[in-house]
Amino acid sequence: MRILRVLTNKKAEFIDITAAVAGAVSEKATTFGLCCIFCPHTTAALTINENADPSVTRDILTYLEEAIPAGNSFSHQEGNSDAHIKSSLFGNSLTVVIEDGQLKLGTWQGIYFCEFDVPRKRQVYVKTIDSDSRACSAEDLSRRG
Amino acid sequence: MRILRVLTNKKAEFIDITAAVAGAVSEKATTFGLCCIFCPHTTAALTINENADPSVTRDILTYLEEAIPAGNSFSHQEGNSDAHIKSSLFGNSLTVVIEDGQLKLGTWQGIYFCEFDVPRKRQVYVKTIDSDSRACSAEDLSRRG
Amino acid sequence: MRILRVLTNKKAEFIDITAAVAGAVSEKATTFGLCCIFCPHTTAALTINENADPSVTRDILTYLEEAIPAGNSFSHQEGNSDAHIKSSLFGNSLTVVIEDGQLKLGTWQGIYFCEFDVPRKRQVYVKTIDSDSRACSAEDLSRRG
Numbered sequence: 001m002r003i004l005r006v007l008t009n010k011k012a013e014f015i016d017i018t019a020a021v022a023g024a025v026s027e028k029a030t031t032f033g034l035c036c037i038f039c040p041h042t043t044a045a046l047t048i049n050e051n052a053d054p055s056v057t058r059d060i061l062t063y064l065e066e067a068i069p070a071g072n073s074f075s076h077q078e079g080n081s082d083a084h085i086k087s088s089l090f091g092n093s094l095t096v097v098i099e100d101g102q103l104k105l106g107t108w109q110g111i112y113f114c115e116f117d118v119p120r121k122r123q124v125y126v127k128t129i130d131s132d133s134r135a136c137s138a139e140d141l142s143r144r145g
Numbered sequence: 146m147r148i149l150r151v152l153t154n155k156k157a158e159f160i161d162i163t164a165a166v167a168g169a170v171s172e173k174a175t176t177f178g179l180c181c182i183f184c185p186h187t188t189a190a191l192t193i194n195e196n197a198d199p200s201v202t203r204d205i206l207t208y209l210e211e212a213i214p215a216g217n218s219f220s221h222q223e224g225n226s227d228a229h230i231k232s233s234l235f236g237n238s239l240t241v242v243i244e245d246g247q248l249k250l251g252t253w254q255g256i257y258f259c260e261f262d263v264p265r266k267r268q269v270y271v272k273t274i275d276s277d278s279r280a281c282s283a284e285d286l287s288r289r290g
Numbered sequence: 291m292r293i294l295r296v297l298t299n300k301k302a303e304f305i306d307i308t309a310a311v312a313g314a315v316s317e318k319a320t321t322f323g324l325c326c327i328f329c330p331h332t333t334a335a336l337t338i339n340e341n342a343d344p345s346v347t348r349d350i351l352t353y354l355e356e357a358i359p360a361g362n363s364f365s366h367q368e369g370n371s372d373a374h375i376k377s378s379l380f381g382n383s384l385t386v387v388i389e390d391g392q393l394k395l396g397t398w399q400g401i402y403f404c405e406f407d408v409p410r411k412r413q414v415y416v417k418t419i420d421s422d423s424r425a426c427s428a429e430d431l432s433r434r435g
Contacts, residue, residue, distance in 0.1 A: 251330025
């Protein structure tokens with residue numbers, strides 16, 4: 001597993017971590033398989049969305065701010081229940097296919113770390129699983145034996 | 146990895162792709178493992194929900210249309226920011242268990258491709274990972290050796 | 291695959307299943323890999339959020355109840371369309387990294403089964419995948435041969 005460090009700068013912000021995730025996949029030399037990307041925080045999330053026009057993520061953040069405003073109507077004393085709600089709505093784990101050693105994303109897709117609370121040091125876990133293991137199934141072993 | 150082709154017909158629509166995903170799993174002959182289903186688009190999504198009564202997916206679409214209407218209040222010039230928001234809320238990747246060569250879904254569950262933008266040709270990636278690989282662990286190899 | 295039994299008690303409730311999932315991982319003796327947690331129901335979901343202060347999950351439930359109230363404005367005759375919507379928003383599958391035989395969760399994270407319909411007997415599927423299988427790649431086999 002590789003741990004990425006993410007430094008956030010605002011109360012609510014999307015940070016493109018696509019290149020960092022791709023770097024972690026390259027290090028592991030997984031040619032075919034799955035990449036699991038996990039956010040170990042409860043007031044942040046991960047999402048995949050457009051990385052061409054920055055107005056898209058800006059519109060998503062504007063929507064979330066209006067739909068789930070931070071405020072005093074929640075019982076949790078820390079005052080960041082809105083961030084916890086956004087975290088559960090967007091989710092903490094993503095699974096992306098790896099083909100030919102590359103993350104198999106769509107043309108316009110980027111992987112984003114979503115900060116919903118205050119700026120701070122965050123982490124993202126990246127774990128790859130090989131699907132090449134079929135090359136050494138029990139059947140293959142007996143054939144080779 | 147298997148690529149499924151999905152042709153959508155409406156601005157907002159759920160298309161049941163369960164049989165197509167199950168077909169891709171059969172082709173791969175994965176008996177035990179995981180199936181990752183991935184949507185490589187940023188204005189569409191994947192979800193699992195009831196496939197018995199079609200009024201369920203209709204109600205979900207009605208809710209989304211009311212909660213996040215398409216419109217001019219967004220900055221993204223293409224005018225489909227609502228679709229990008231719905232994509233992040235529903236998510237792009239699903240992971241389903243494979244047992245005895247079958248997708249291990251609940252009784253009432255179907256896998257849906259969710260179109261949130263305009264009708265077009267879409268794709269879905271299906272990738273299976275075997276968990277049988279434990280059958281040839283290093284320990285087994287030395288024992289066989 | 292391990293099936294966990296979950297007995298829910300209320301219309302809307304979050305039940306912490308972290309210890310049960312961790313127990314299933316221990317049984318399988320997966321040291322490094324992925325754990326997929328899957329909810330086979332269409333009016334329930336799974337989420338990861340704070341397990342320290344119970345006011346957090348209470349606030350999330352309060353938000354959901356206000357944002358998506360149960361009611362008669364839906365076409366689905368069973369009257370639980372709100373639960374189906376919440377299920378798709380929160381999602382049915384989670385993927386968590388396993389390191390050193392442990393679920394690699396963040397400090398404040400717990401895994402929750404989310405009941406959105408009426409109290410009943412529910413199930414959760416837990417499936418682990420080893421990433422140690424690389425130890426017996428085709429290359430290793432030929433070297434050993």
